[in-house]
Amino acid sequence: MIVITAIVFGALLGALRARKHGGSKLDMLQWGAGFAILFGILGLFLTIYIERMI
Secondary structure, rough: OOHHHHHHHHHHHHHHHHOOOOHHHHHHOOOHHHHHHHHHHHHHHHHHHHHHOO
8 A cells, every 4th residue: 555655646746846847748757657666666665664563
């Protein structure tokens, strides 16, 4: 659940960042995908860390 939330949050954050800098729709898609991948990986590591602590 953490990973899915992180992916969605990252995609939204990336798209908003591209829009803020005047990017086109393709820029928003690219930034959204990049941030989604980054946040998804961070969410995965966080999930693994939490599972190991329990």
